[in-house]
Amino acid sequence: MFDLRIVNGDVVTEAGVARADIAVQEGRIAALLDPRFPQEAKETVDARGQIVIPGVVDAHVHVRTVQSLAAETVETASVAGAYGGVTSFLIFITAAQPAGTSTESAIYPDLKTSGVNVEEFFGRVIDEGCRSSVTDFGIHCMLLPDPDFEARVDALLAMGIPSFKLMMAYGRRGWVSDDQVLARAMDVIADRGGLAMVHAENDGLIRHLEEKYRSRDNYKAGTFLATRPNRSEGEAVYRAIQIAGAVGCPLYVVHLTTREGLEHVMRAKESGQRVYAETCPQYLLLTDQDTVRLGSLVKAAPPLRSSEDNEALWRGIQQGFVEIVSTDHAGFHVERQKQSAATFAEAPFGMPGMETLLPLMYSEGVAKNRISLAQLVNLLCTGPAKRFGLYPKKGTIQIGADADLVILDPDAEWEISRDNMHTAAGYSPFEGRRIRGKPVRSFLRGKTLLKDGKLGQQAGFGQYLRRSVKQN
Numbered sequence: 001m002f003d004l005r006i007v008n009g010d011v012v013t014e015a016g017v018a019r020a021d022i023a024v025q026e027g028r029i030a031a032l033l034d035p036r037f038p039q040e041a042k043e044t045v046d047a048r049g050q051i052v053i054p055g056v057v058d059a060h061v062h063v064r065t066v067q068s069l070a071a072e073t074v075e076t077a078s079v080a081g082a083y084g085g086v087t088s089f090l091i092f093i094t095a096a097q098p099a100g101t102s103t104e105s106a107i108y109p110d111l112k113t114s115g116v117n118v119e120e121f122f123g124r125v126i127d128e129g130c131r132s133s134v135t136d137f138g139i140h141c142m143l144l145p146d147p148d149f150e151a152r153v154d155a156l157l158a159m160g161i162p163s164f165k166l167m168m169a170y171g172r173r174g175w176v177s178d179d180q181v182l183a184r185a186m187d188v189i190a191d192r193g194g195l196a197m198v199h200a201e202n203d204g205l206i207r208h209l210e211e212k213y214r215s216r217d218n219y220k221a222g223t224f225l226a227t228r229p230n231r232s233e234g235e236a237v238y239r240a241i242q243i244a245g246a247v248g249c250p251l252y253v254v255h256l257t258t259r260e261g262l263e264h265v266m267r268a269k270e271s272g273q274r275v276y277a278e279t280c281p282q283y284l285l286l287t288d289q290d291t292v293r294l295g296s297l298v299k300a301a302p303p304l305r306s307s308e309d310n311e312a313l314w315r316g317i318q319q320g321f322v323e324i325v326s327t328d329h330a331g332f333h334v335e336r337q338k339q340s341a342a343t344f345a346e347a348p349f350g351m352p353g354m355e356t357l358l359p360l361m362y363s364e365g366v367a368k369n370r371i372s373l374a375q376l377v378n379l380l381c382t383g384p385a386k387r388f389g390l391y392p393k394k395g396t397i398q399i400g401a402d403a404d405l406v407i408l409d410p411d412a413e414w415e416i417s418r419d420n421m422h423t424a425a426g427y428s429p430f431e432g433r434r435i436r437g438k439p440v441r442s443f444l445r446g447k448t449l450l451k452d453g454k455l456g457q458q459a460g461f462g463q464y465l466r467r468s469v470k471q472n
Contacts, residue, residue, distance in 0.1 A: 002030060002041040004446055009047025009407065012373045013054070013397050014382040022052065024403040027445035031399060045441065047407050053377050054395050055087025055404030055444065056358050059384040060254060060278065060326035062350065063091050070350065072331035075132035075459050076424040077354060080331075082134050082449055082457075083422045084355035085439035087404040088394050088465060089135065090384075092165055094142040095121040095152065111174070113146045118155040126159075126464050133462030134455065135444060136404075138388070140165055140197065144174070145181050150188050160466025162194040163388060165254065168236045169201035169301060176203045182243050190249035193470040195387070197252040200236035200261065201228060201302055210345075219345045221295045225288050228303050234260030241268045241275055250274035250472040252387065255328045257283045257302040259312035266321045274472060276387060278324040279313050281353060281360045282429060290429070296347035297334070298429045314370055317379065324387060325361055325379045327353035331425030334418070352423040356416060356430055362408065363435035389467035403446035412438040 004024035011020050011032070023031040023039060033039055063077050064070045072080075074091065081089055095118045096111035122139065129137045141156050142165045143149055153164065166185055167175040177185060182198075189196045209227040213219045219227075237253055241264055244251035256262060256277045268275040286304045298304060316322040330350025361380060365371040371379070385395025392401050414420075416430045442449040445463075448456035 002039060004043050004045070004403070004443070005033075005039060005041035006045045006047055006052055006405065006407070007035060007038070009050050009052040011052045011397060012377050014374060014378050016374045022397065022403075022405065024443070024446045027403055027447070029397060029399055029401050029403050032397070045407070049411075050440070051373065051408045051410055052397070053406050053408060054381040054397050054401075055406055055442065056085045056380045057384040057388075057390065057395050058086045058089040058326050058329065058354055058357060059324060059388055060280070060328045061089045061091045061354065062328070062330040065093055070331055070348075071333040071424040071426075072329070072352070073132065073424070074129050074137065075134065077329065077331070078132075078134040078137065078462055079455065080352065080421070080423040081354040082442070082455055083439075085358040085406040085408065085442055086354055087135050087406070087442065087444045087449065088137065088390065089354065090138045090140055090388060092140045092142045093122065093125050094144055096144060111144065113144050113148075118152050119159065122156065122159055122161065129462065130460065130464055132459045134457050134459060135449070135462045136394075136465055137462055138390070138465035138467055142167070143177075143185060145177050149185060153188055153192060153194065157192055157194060160468070162192075162467055162469045163197055163252070164189055164194060165197040165199065167199050168240065169199055169203045169206060171203040171207055179239070179243060182240065183247055186244050186249035186251075187247040190247055193468070195252055195469045195472050196244060196249050197254055198236070198240045199255075200233055200240050200253055202232040202236045205232050205235075214345065221299075221344050222292050224299065224344055225291055225303050228301065230258040230260050230305065230309070233258045233302050234264065237261040238264045241265070241273065244275070245273050251276070253277045255280050255283065255302065256313065256322060257305050258309050262312055262316045262321065266316070269321060276324070277316070277322045278326050279317070279322050280326060280328050281357060281364075282351065284310055284313055284325075285360065285364055286429060294429065296344060297427065298351055299344070299347045299349055300328070300351060301349045317371060317375070323379070324383045325357070326384065327357050329354045331423050333425055334427040351429045352421070352425040352427070353429070355421055355423060356428060358406070358408070358439060359435050359437055360430065362410070362437035367410070367436045387469070387472065389469040390465060394465075403443055405443045406439050407441040408437055409440045410437050412436065412440070414438055
């Protein structure tokens, strides 16, 4: 007798849609069964008229850490994600300690990496996640410029953290890796079988434009957009690709936003270089006009772009050049964002998004015939699991995989509202948008995670995900 059987649903994998019953035993998928031959199970869930997909893997999440006093913690982020069909997520952490208060914004302390014991620091983060996360979680390292970075990479690889984010922006905070540092870091990461990630914006250009507008006392929501033009991302993506290619390092471009950046990714991939790109729902569905309309609630780096950039990214997804859609979830409380509206330069960067990732991509992607159901699964589940060393444990419906499953009602129509969101940020940038499709039931390792609009698990149910990405 199986522990669980899900029957009558349209089962979607990275390969397509099939009619099969899913049998679960001891937290894993034990069999995919012909519906004509029922098998006994302790619990049977009827998914008639609904879609069954693997649990969503959000590969790009920020929570409260020493480098950002965001509203969202590991626990609250995991809760918000669970309501939206996210069963695993990856958070960005850097081994650093506050070194004072930044002159740019009190919510971003100055940081120092010297004297920080990497194993102890990340060990505490893992312990906190195991105590507080409702869902499974893994970690990326945000690697700040540090003469001891090679030892840090080795220590983190031993802890199951093989993906390293390098910053090409935020120079005012001392986070930027110049070209020499990028080359040295990528060389080490490639040698160790890891994956380099880049936040690709030209820091020098941004800082010049910021000073230009601040000197005119004209740094507001509208002019903020002019300080981070498309060219800033395009140039940085090109430069990162060239450096990674020269040292033979696989490269992952986070939160791609522009047609220019996409074109560089396309050319690199077509030449056979190991370059991968993600984008986010906000860069597919919101525009620069929303920055003017909503102000600090949608202040992001890179910023929201034009509708032409939106459409270019959709085409990139359809053609397979953009392989992953994640959220860059970074929730600062709505009241703090509103207080910052009068001094836009001081408003924190980031917006919440985990809970709406799957519903938005189904509603705006599948329901509007921009992508297929198989593409949806590849973008949100299988793609991130493969790229970040979680496949086939996560991100797929196949025998032996963890029974992380989401049942989605494709006909449910509802409106995104702060009243039905669960993020600690207290709002959604998609407030008021009516969408189609909603997760109605989910399972993590075979146990009920979401049912009837309520969570079935508590803090501490989540497990730490040790990873390896040598297949990149």
